[in-house]
Amino acid sequence: MRARLFRALYRIRRLEEEVARVYASDRIKSPVHLSIGQEAVSVGVCTALRPDDIVFGTYRGHALYLAKGGDLNAMVAELFGKATGCTMGKGGSMHLIDPEAGVMGMSAVVGTTIANAAGYAYALKLRRSDSVVVSFFGDGATEEGVFTETLNFAVLKHLPVLFVCENNGYAIHTHQTRRQGRADICAKAEAFGIPAERLDGNDVFGLLTRTQEVLKSVRAGGGPWFLEVSTYRWREHVGPGRDFQLGFRAEAECEPWIAADPVTRLASELSVGERAAIEAEVEEEIAAAFAFAEASPFPAPGELMTDIFQEEPDALAAR
Amino acid sequence: MxxxxxxxxxxxxxxxxxxxxxxxxxxxxxxxxxxxxxxxxxxxxxxxxxxxxxxxxxxxxxxxxxxxxxxxxxxxxxxxxxxxxxxxxxxxxxxxxxxxxxxxxxxxxxxxxxxxxxxxxxxxxxxxxxxxxxxxxxxxxxxxxxxxxxxxxxxxxxxxxxxxxxxxxxxxxxxxxxxxxxxxxxxxxxxxxxxxxxxxxxVPESAYTVEPGTARITAVGEDVTIVGISYMQVECLRAAKYLEDVGIQAEVIDPIWLSPLDVDTIANSVERTGRLLVVDTAWTNCGAAAEIVARVAERLQGVRDLRLKRMGFAPTTCPTTPALEDLFYPTARTIASAARDLVEDGPTGWVPVERPDLQSIEFKGPF
Incomplete structure (x- = not known):
């Protein structure tokens, strides 16, 4: 398991570092919201999931997409705006999807997919499926009305949904304590009758274990659960760089998070040979994904007007 | 029917x-x-x-x-x-x-x-x-x-x-x-x-569909095309009756599906009548009526001479008192009046005297 988790974490970290490196070349045709520093939240939770489980996420969704098994080539091609991208170059980095892997979408509007996740969970329950839905969102989303509305509905209908609040402390550049009169997100969930607990976002083993335990209850019809996971965004809100120079947060605040980085920690716990083998495989896979994206064609002009509706082109002819 | x-x-x-x-x-x-x-x-x-x-x-x-x-x-x-x-x-x-x-x-x-x-x-x-x-x-x-x-x-x-x-x-x-x-x-x-x-x-008992992009001609006429959206379709059919009294044959169309819109049915009618009045149960600014008029104008400009008009909510917030609310909405009589002005190519000042059989039968309170 240690090697598996390291591989998953290292793969996301290196992929995003490559995205950041390539970004300056302008070959990436999409704004990017990097997960660097937050990977363990997605990896810890998603490693506890089955392939048939479903996740919904946010515009900061690279880590979630990859941790849940989303196709790497299709993701990089998507960032490049290519026809082979996971949405044919129409959604970009903020709207990654891979239905075959159970990644059912991400929104650029904060909080939006929380309700979509609950609706999907309702469908699973109606069909007597024992699959579950995990809704990932940030601390800022808990200030949106849709968050509290959805918690209420999830409790009311006893839905098989796990809410995971990825609390990195900031909504763009504004700290949680400057936005929330009572900065206790678990308390919000508990107020609706949802069991909630706070976990360390750098403790990938702890996240995995606790998610497995919690999901037993959710899968068995025990109703929704809520995890608030503390984490930290190392890079800027959007883009490849750092943002400490803006003055809204001190670099010293980031240092303990870097010191506790699970990617580094797990690497040090593996044998030199095992680590080297994993790193080599991942590097090769990432290099291949970028080569695939580079070599892929852009969508043809006709794609501008496809997939507006499910049926084509009859609906367009009427316009 | x-x-x-x-x-x-x-x-x-x-x-x-x-x-x-x-x-x-x-x-x-x-x-x-x-x-x-x-x-x-x-x-x-x-x-x-x-x-x-x-x-x-x-x-x-x-x-x-x-x-x-x-x-x-x-x-x-x-x-x-x-x-x-x-x-x-x-x-x-x-x-x-x-x-x-x-x-x-x-x-x-x-x-x-x-x-x-x-x-x-x-x-x-x-x-x-x-x-x-x-x-x-x-x-x-x-x-x-x-x-x-x-x-x-x-x-x-x-x-x-x-x-x-x-x-x-x-x-x-x-x-x-x-x-x-x-x-x-x-x-x-x-x-x-x-x-x-x-x-x-x-209404037939068995299931059937009225597919997207379907409009319906609900009254046939040659003098003016009147498109009535939603409830305004009822008022437009009443207006056509008032117009009959003054010898004007209105063609009334119910667009039914607004998006996708069956612009062909509407434009074909306007190509014959040369006059289009679109009546909506909404404001006219950037609304369904504006869209329909624009599409017909794009289709027929240069093809034939056109007279175009939109009607809808008064451009204000809907009041509750009947004294003002009655003025907020188009009615069969104001629609007939506007349609006649299009046909006569200018304001006639004509508003039909209300016919008992064409009164709006609406919900009577108290609610």
């Missing part, structure tokens, strides 16, 4: 019978469509505020709970935003939700989910998902509906690619359009008008 004048665009209207002998109210037509679709397809759900309460949304959802159970028919928390988002999630999972709102004004609480998610998912996810969602909502009028119970917001949704808009005015179309909307794999905004619920008309 509909058969000789049916004007289907590309998909023929699939009438179960050419002439329906049974008469049904609009309410019962909506209820029957929901019932038949739920019976046909176990993926169909009906939910929204009060759909399972004793009033059952004026009766449009009556009996569904008893027949299909509380998992497929349920009242919701007062959470339009999250419940719309949940409906989208259900649709992504393969269900066919019908989300009901007793007033269209409440859709403003759900705009993020409707515009940013429902309408865009198919496209922004590269065709890998679809969202078979129906949103029923009602426009209120009279007995003091006022500022926040009277709005016709269908034009806002016509603006957005990826969502279809339908506003049936007869029981026949109410049933056929709801069935088509439920079977459609895309989001459909289904616009009802509270006053249309009282309409009665022929």
């Amino acid at each position: 509909p058969s000789p004048l049916v004007k289907a665009r590309s998909t023929p209207v699939r009438d179960a019978r050419p002439v329906a002998e049974r008469t049904l109210s609009y309410v019962d037509a909506v209820r029957e469509a929901a019932d038949q679709e739920m019976s046909r397809d176990p993926a169909v759900l009906v939910f929204g505020l009060d759909v399972d309460d004793p009033k059952a949304i004026q009766g449009t959802t009556r009996g569904l709970l008893e027949k299909y159970g509380p998992e497929r028919v349920f009242g919701t928390p007062l959470s339009e935003d999250a419940m719309t988002g949940a409906a989208i999630g259900m649709a992504l999972a393969g269900l066919r939700p019908v989300h009901v709102h007793i007033r269209m004004d409440f859709l403003l609480l759900a705009m993020n989910q409707l515009v940013n998610v429902a309408a865009k998912s198919r496209y922004m996810y590269g065709g890998r998902v679809h969202v078979p969602l129906v949103v029923r909502s009602m426009i209120g009028k009279s007995w003091g509906q006022g500022a926040q119970h009277s709005q016709g917001l269908h034009g806002m949704f016509m603006h957005v690619p990826g969502i279809k808009v339908v506003a049936p005015s007869t029981p026949y179309d109410a049933k056929g359009c709801l069935a088509a909307a439920v079977r459609d794999n895309n989001p459909v905004l289904y616009v009802e008008h509270r006053l249309l619920h009282f309409q009665k008309g022929p």
Whole structure:
């Protein structure tokens, strides 16, 4: 398991570092919201999931997409705006999807997919499926009305949904304590009758274990659960760089998070040979994904007007 | 009733019978469509505020709970935003939700989910998902509906690619359009008008659809084309009667589906008449009437001489007092007056004397 988790974490970290490196070349045709520093939240939770489980996420969704098994080539091609991208170059980095892997979408509007996740969970329950839905969102989303509305509905209908609040402390550049009169997100969930607990976002083993335990209850019809996971965004809100120079947060605040980085920690716990083998495989896979994206064609002009509706082109002819 | 004048665009209207002998109210037509679709397809759900309460949304959802159970028919928390988002999630999972709102004004609480998610998912996810969602909502009028119970917001949704808009005015179309909307794999905004619920008309018993992009010529004439949207279709047909009294033959068209719009049927009529009056149960600014007039003008400019006019809500907030509310809406008489001015090529000052048989029969209070 240690090697598996390291591989998953290292793969996301290196992929995003490559995205950041390539970004300056302008070959990436999409704004990017990097997960660097937050990977363990997605990896810890998603490693506890089955392939048939479903996740919904946010515009900061690279880590979630990859941790849940989303196709790497299709993701990089998507960032490049290519026809082979996971949405044919129409959604970009903020709207990654891979239905075959159970990644059912991400929104650029904060909080939006929380309700979509609950609706999907309702469908699973109606069909007597024992699959579950995990809704990932940030601390800022808990200030949106849709968050509290959805918690209420999830409790009311006893839905098989796990809410995971990825609390990195900031909504763009504004700290949680400057936005929330009572900065206790678990308390919000508990107020609706949802069991909630706070976990360390750098403790990938702890996240995995606790998610497995919690999901037993959710899968068995025990109703929704809520995890608030503390984490930290190392890079800027959007883009490849750092943002400490803006003055809204001190670099010293980031240092303990870097010191506790699970990617580094797990690497040090593996044998030199095992680590080297994993790193080599991942590097090769990432290099291949970028080569695939580079070599892929852009969508043809006709794609501008496809997939507006499910049926084509009859609906367009009427316009 | 509909058969000789049916004007289907590309998909023929699939009438179960050419002439329906049974008469049904609009309410019962909506209820029957929901019932038949739920019976046909176990993926169909009906939910929204009060759909399972004793009033059952004026009766449009009556009996569904008893027949299909509380998992497929349920009242919701007062959470339009999250419940719309949940409906989208259900649709992504393969269900066919019908989300009901007793007033269209409440859709403003759900705009993020409707515009940013429902309408865009198919496209922004590269065709890998679809969202078979129906949103029923009602426009209120009279007995003091006022500022926040009277709005016709269908034009806002016509603006957005990826969502279809339908506003049936007869029981026949109410049933056929709801069935088509439920079977459609895309989001459909289904616009009802509270006053249309009282309409009665022929409705076949077996299931049928009135497909997207279908408009209907409801009165034939050569002098002026009048397009009436939703409830205004009723007023336009009355206006045509007033116009007959002064020798003007109006062609009246019910667009039924506003998006996609059957512009061919409308433009072909205007090519003959040279005059177009579009009457909406909404404001005219950037609305459905503006869109229809613009498309016809684009099609026919340089082809023939045109006279164009829009009518709709007065450009202000809807007041409650009848003394002002009566002035807020177009009526059969003001529509007839405007149509005659188009025909006579200038203001005639003519407003027909009200005929008892053409009075608006509206809900009488107290509410």
